[in-house]
Amino acid sequence: MKFSIKVKFSIFLASLLLLTVYILSFLVLKGIKGNQKEQYEKYLAQQAQTANVYLLQTMLSEAFVDPTEFLSSKGEEFSLKLKVLSNQLVVLYDMNGNVVSKKDAHLNSRAIKETLEYALLNKTAYLTEEEDLYYMAPLKIGAKQVGVVQFHYSLTENKQFYQSIRQLFINIGSIIFLISFILAYIYFNSFANGIILLEQMVGRIRYGDYETKVLRRKDEIGLLSTGIHDMSKQIKKTIADMESEQEKLSLAVDKLSKLDTQQKQFIGNVTHEFKTPLTSIKAYLDLLDMYPDDVDLLNIAKENIKSETIRLYEMVEKVLQLSRLEVYEFELKKEKLNLLELIKSVLNGLEGKLNKFNIKLLTELSESYIYADKDSMIIILMNLMDNAVKYNRDNGMITVKNYRLENEVIIEITDTGIGIPNDLVEMIFEPFYTVDKNRARLNGGVGLGLSLVKKYVTLHGGRISIVYTNETGTMFRIGFPAL
Ligand code: ADP
Numbered sequence: 001m002k003f004s005i006k007v008k009f010s011i012f013l014a015s016l017l018l019l020t021v022y023i024l025s026f027l028v029l030k031g032i033k034g035n036q037k038e039q040y041e042k043y044l045a046q047q048a049q050t051a052n053v054y055l056l057q058t059m060l061s062e063a064f065v066d067p068t069e070f071l072s073s074k075g076e077e078f079s080l081k082l083k084v085l086s087n088q089l090v091v092l093y094d095m096n097g098n099v100v101s102k103k104d105a106h107l108n109s110r111a112i113k114e115t116l117e118y119a120l121l122n123k124t125a126y127l128t129e130e131e132d133l134y135y136m137a138p139l140k141i142g143a144k145q146v147g148v149v150q151f152h153y154s155l156t157e158n159k160q161f162y163q164s165i166r167q168l169f170i171n172i173g174s175i176i177f178l179i180s181f182i183l184a185y186i187y188f189n190s191f192a193n194g195i196i197l198l199e200q201m202v203g204r205i206r207y208g209d210y211e212t213k214v215l216r217r218k219d220e221i222g223l224l225s226t227g228i229h230d231m232s233k234q235i236k237k238t239i240a241d242m243e244s245e246q247e248k249l250s251l252a253v254d255k256l257s258k259l260d261t262q263q264k265q266f267i268g269n270v271t272h273e274f275k276t277p278l279t280s281i282k283a284y285l286d287l288l289d290m291y292p293d294d295v296d297l298l299n300i301a302k303e304n305i306k307s308e309t310i311r312l313y314e315m316v317e318k319v320l321q322l323s324r325l326e327v328y329e330f331e332l333k334k335e336k337l338n339l340l341e342l343i344k345s346v347l348n349g350l351e352g353k354l355n356k357f358n359i360k361l362l363t364e365l366s367e368s369y370i371y372a373d374k375d376s377m378i379i380i381l382m383n384l385m386d387n388a389v390k391y392n393r394d395n396g397m398i399t400v401k402n403y404r405l406e407n408e409v410i411i412e413i414t415d416t417g418i419g420i421p422n423d424l425v426e427m428i429f430e431p432f433y434t435v436d437k438n439r440a441r442l443n444g445g446v447g448l449g450l451s452l453v454k455k456y457v458t459l460h461g462g463r464i465s466i467v468y469t470n471e472t473g474t475m476f477r478i479g480f481p482a483l
Contacts, residue, residue, distance in 0.1 A: 006185055006192035021176055025169035032165060036158045040133065041126075044151055046202045047086045048124065048137030051149045054082065055139055067139075067146035068094060075100030080148070095120065095145065099303045106260035119148045156455040171223040194221035201228055210236035269432035270319055273446050277308035279316075311444050318448040322431060325455045332373035332459060334483060339377075339402055339409060346381045347400065350389070359392055364401040365395070368409045370480045376456040381411075384476055388415035389476075390443040408479040416473040425466055429454045453478075 043462075055067070058078060065071040071078070075092050079101030082090040092101040098117055111127050118125040122145045126135040133155050139147040172466035194215055201212045210232045215225040216281045237344060284301035291297050343365055354368055370377075396416040402412055420428060420435060427433050434440035434447040457464045457478055467475040 004192065005195055006188045009188040009192070010181050010184040013184040014177045017180045018173055021169065021173040025166070025173065029162065029166055029169070032162055035161070040153060040155075041160070042151060044126070044133075044135040045124070045137070045182050047088070047151055048135070048149060050085065051082055051137070052089075052140050054085065055146075056141060059141070071100045071139075071147055086151060090479060091150040091152070092139070093120075093148040093150070095147055097148075100147070116150075120145075121149075128155065131159055155392050166279065191221065194225070196227060201225070201232070202470060205232050205235070212459055266431055273315060273432065274312065276441075279311045281306050283307050307444075310437045311446070314444065315446050315448070318446070322448060322452055322455070325452075325459070332374050332376060334371050334460075337372050337374060337377060337397045339370055339411070340365050342374070342377055343400060343402060343411070346378060346385065350382075350385055353389055355396070357389055357392065358395050359389060360395075362397060362399040364399070364403075366403055368402055368404055370409050370460075371481045371483055372460050372480060376460065380478065381454050383453045384413045384478075387445075387449060388413055388474075388476075389419065390445060391415065391417040391439075393417060396473075404482055405479075407482050409482045410477060410479050412467070412477045414473060414474060414475040419474055420466070420469045420470050422469070425469065429464075454472050 006317075055070075055078070058064075058074070058081075059067065059070050062074065063072070064074075071092060073096050079090045079092045090101065091099060092117060097113075109129075111129070115125045115127045115134065115136055122138045122140075124135075126133055128134075131154060133153040135151040135153055136148050137151075138145040139149050157476075193229060194217060197215060198221065203210070204210075205228075208327045212229045212232045213225075214229045215222050217225070224446075268337060281304075284305055287297060288301055294458045302314050343363075347361065347363070351359075373381075385398070387402075390460060392398065392415050399412070399414040401410075401412045401414075424435055429450050430437065430447075431451040432447040433451075434445060454464055461478055462478055462480040464476065469475070469479050
């Protein structure tokens with residue numbers, strides 16, 4: 001059974017007081033007993049002395065010379081006189097141990113006989129049986145013992161007094177125990193409540209509940225509660241920090257493994273994309289080795305090798321740009337750019353290409369400025385325009401528009417091309433992703449343009465989206481923070 005700390009404290013204190021009362025009463029009772037003994041021994045010794053004096057007087061007054069003779073003839077009478085004098089039952093014995101006075105009920109007991117034998121040796125002895133005390137002393141004439149006188153002393157009063165004192169101590173002890181237990185319980189209650197609250201707090205902390213409170217007490221328990229409260233706050237903070245660190249770490253690990261997969265995929269794609277033009281170049285070179293005099297083959301091979309080489313070159317350029325953006329902290333030379341001028345100059349450079357494919361260009365340009373890196377902006381516009389041409393229809397049209405919308409400068413490039421299947425809209429920004437491999441290849445595309453565009457736009461704090469794409473064409477929209 002588990003006792004609360006207050007019960008234990010109270011029992012301890014009450015027991016301590018009880019022990020004190022017990023020791024005190026033990027000593028007092030022992031003192032009383034000793035004192036009573038001393039008193040009646042002294043009293044009975046006096047009685048014996050009186051008996052001796054009285055024996056001598058009586059013998060002299062009645063002209064007796066022989067004490068044995070006096071005791072045998074006048075013993076009973078003398079004992080009655082002694083009884084009156086001492087107010088006790090008196091028995092007289094001669095030197096043979098025979099009773100010379102009135103008979104007494106106890107005279108035959110063994111203990112009495114033993115005591116008598118002792119007294120006949122000129123010694124004083126007494127025997128106590130319950131509440132009776134038989135005191136035997138030598139009867140003497142001068143130094144000579146002539147018999148034994150026995151007083152029957154009652155211990156009833158002594159015992160009653162002793163018992164009443166003992167009972168008093170028992171009562172006082174019980175009352176003290178009860179009162180001290182109650183008082184101690186009340187006194188320790190507030191301490192114990194504090195300790196119980198602390199124990200509960202610690203129990204909760206053990207199971208991860210760190211909500212603790214400070215006990216408003218100006219003692220060690222109060223200080224301890226403040227300590228536990230602070231400690232629990234600290235543990236809570238440390239665990240939260242650890243959890244957030246763990247979260248960051250697992251995010252970083254995720255990101256790293258994602259990057260790793262992306263990188264592997266990227267390298268795989270690069271190798272694959274490089275292999276196709278190289279295979280084609282090698283095939284033409286092999287054919288030329290076999291038919292060195294075939295002029296037609298030579299011309300076709302020249303054309304193909306040229307176009308594949310250009311493709312390879314462009315691919316290497318873009319791959320380099322992309323990996324630079326990916327790996328290094330790319331340094332942008334940002335400046336205030338006149339967007340109108342920039343768009344115009346890019347469009348001018350594309351005039352020949354537009355004419356070649358018979359594509360009409362419409363513009364709705366307005367003066368606007370952004371804070372950006374000029375080369376990056378050219379790459380963005382060139383790639384989007386290039387796609388608008390590449391994936392357009394015959395006699396198609398491209399519209400380029402710029403305007404300001406709230407805090408953004410918007411550029412929209414709309415074509416009347418083949419459009420992008422809606423479910424692939426997200427994918428086209430991934431490196432090497434092309435909707436139609438053959439068409440991209442025919443147009444010299446490798447699927448790197450849009451991923452480059454997205455990277456550059458993001459680096460400028462901008463965003464890119466496809467406003468619509470269907471069989472009538474596609475509208476790309478990019479937005480940059482306005483100056
Ligand atoms: P590519 O070098 O193949 O043009 P991009 O990354 O620029 O690579 O584009 C990825 C793919 O997105 C293209 O292969 C093409 O299928 C599709 N795409 C891009 N722009 C357009 C457009 N304006 N109209 C239709 N499809 C487009």
